Amino acid sequence: MKLSDDQVRRYWDDGCLLAEGVLSDADTQPLIDELCEWIDKRAASLHADGKLSQLHEDAPFETRYGRLVQQTSEMGRGMDIMHMRGAAMFQFLHNAALLDAVSSLVGDEITCNPIQHVRAKPPAGDADNSWSHGVPWHQDAAVMMPEAEGSNVVTCWIPLGDSTSENGCVQVLPGVAGGGYIRHQKEGGTMIVPDLQPDVEPVFAECRRGDVLFISRYTPHASVQNRSDRCRWSLDLRYQPTGEHTGRTAHPDFVVQSASNPGNVMDDVEEWRRLWIDAFENPSGAAMHREE
Template sequence: MRLSLEQIISYQTEGYLIVPDVLDGHDLQPVIDELAREIDGRARRLFAEGKLKALYEKEPFERRYACLYAECPEIGKGLDIRSYLGEAMFRLLGHGKLVDVVECLLGSELSCNPIQHVRAKVPSKLAADEPDYFQNVPWHQDCAVTSPDSEASEIITFWMPLVDATAETGCMEVMPRVFKQGYVNHRAEGGTTIDPDKLPEAKPVLAECPKGGLVIMNKYTPHRGIGNRSDIVRWSVDLRYHKTGAPSGRSSQPSFPVRSASEPESVLRDAGEWRRLWQAVKDDQGRQLHRV
């Protein structure tokens, strides 16, 4: 799909845009099935180790992870795109429908940024032992986890729920128009968060988004996640895109072209090569990825 002129102006004015119905069930089901297999494999390993009493195989995708987590939170340890590097997820990163939208905002030379995550926010009643910022993600700007050399890069966030993201299931709130102020100092304690003394004064907007829709954000748009008051897991995929050749903010991690009018042969289409690029990255878990 292509964005309308009104949508592009709204994004450029407000610093965010909610676009429903970008992807349909046919587009998302391979990713959901792949995640379900990943969770099933983790569950079976934990069951074999005696850490789970049941596999909850009859529970639907939106519920199974919550049931497993309630019995053994270890099920979610390290769960992220980089931890399993699935083929269906790779296809999603460069999906034509997503890239069409990016092209409306950044032009035709586009790369998928290495900041890419899948998140499973369990019901808050199951997360009593988690740090509060796991449920109530504090106010932050996405540029706060990029290196300063990417300050001039236009890096756009695409946040995509795999279930309906509502006030009940734990959607985001955003501060409209504040992106025009640029970067605000952050702290890394208790999750990456804007320094409370620097928090902009703006009325937040609830960014509810249906499954298959997108919340698109400028890298300077302050936003936060609210708690999941429902009985299901709020699954979401969190991606970034930038112009090919511009600093990604994560130079030690792999970006890859997803569209190129000038060099179409440069577009990465091989999931195996994508895996090799990530597997070649040294463990950077202990490296500081937060700006202050």
Template sequence: MADSSLTRFYREHGYVLVKGLIGKEEARAYREECHAVLSRLRPYDPTWGSARRLAGFATELRHCHDVQFHSAAFGRLMLDPRFTGVAAALIGSENVQLHHTKIFVKPAEKGSPFPMHQDAAHFPHTRHTVGAAIFHFDDAPEEKGCVRVVPGSHRHGPLPHVEEGGWHLPPERWPLEEAVPVEAEAGDVLFLSYLTVHGSGVNRSDEARTTLLIQFRDPADRPADDVHHSRGQGMMLRGFDPLTGP
């Protein structure tokens, strides 16, 4: 379970970095598993056109949805009480439900950035309990394109996004370079409210940046629109679904 200081920081700022949630050796093993999964899949680059314009040169991104269906290792991690305990405390519910999972790998020297956005724009919910956990499986300093956040931006509620080669906030009003970089080490997990404005820079280092995203919610928080389905959506990670009935 998260201590009260983590919860207070999350509720005030809309994010919190939990240091060393998993060990360095565990992170290294999950990193290898991420790259093994991607090596078995047909290459696909989901980089937004707006992200390439932001970078100013050709960048690349590797990813995989629904990773627990590709490797049992990630199924175990999703149920790890070290993770689910923090998630429960941050959303204020003993019940934690899965929304979706993704692997993101930013290749060395040309890993794609993400323009500033709220996850809420992609899958809005009625009570706004949805959160993200970004597991870092290798170090993520600023030069590797770490996540950047606007502290306190979750208090603005859902913001209007634009569709300009992606679905993000207007870059002239929300410049990436003015957001706060959240540098992390292997084993750290960044928790974000889905209302927190965030993005990430280009990986200009000589090593790939490897992360796993687990998006979660209180099961009593229902989707506001019929969008963004995943194969594992609705799986209980902790507790039970109070809305399940005859």
């Protein structure tokens, strides 16, 4: 479904928009099934290598990963879109309901930007890593090359379950995107230089499965610690008008929708997989954080 005029206006005014009920459970269930299957195989392999003692086979999606990663941080290695390269994920990148909403913000010629992740934020007690403690304040423009300065890259932050202030949801600073890029630093993870942090009250973007949080590349956002006993699962995907710079030339982008030339849409999962494998095996181009 297209966003309403009011939603589009709010996105441009605030630099972000929480759109409720964009996706149905049927849209996201194949992703969850694919993730469960991957986790099962990875756990079996680590178990066979003696690195996991408990498989927690009966634990649900919301808790199993946390219980496994608690035993070895190797559990999460390779659990991201570009490494898993799953067929359900590739199909979801073309999801009609999502692209309908995205087209309200970027137009009808849509490219899938290669900066995209699936994230499991385990309970802070389950994982010995800083990630479960949250992500510092940053703009997504800071993880792109400066050449993408003028590109209308829209982040789609998609919860695969409830995302709350307790389990580590995203926070946003509305209304400051119009000020453009703010200098970032490397120390503390790519983050806005603390002295330059806009003096705006953060908003907790609590949301649930089916919702999509749209964030502009200049909207400062962060996420908080997972204090619950469940994983916070999400995707962050990025889309942009075809032909604009992606800010990540080392990694493959592709057309997901084209009104003018439908034949340009890449719908072959094997081709997508080949592009990622080639990007890793024969690196070229840039995949830099801006940090300046």
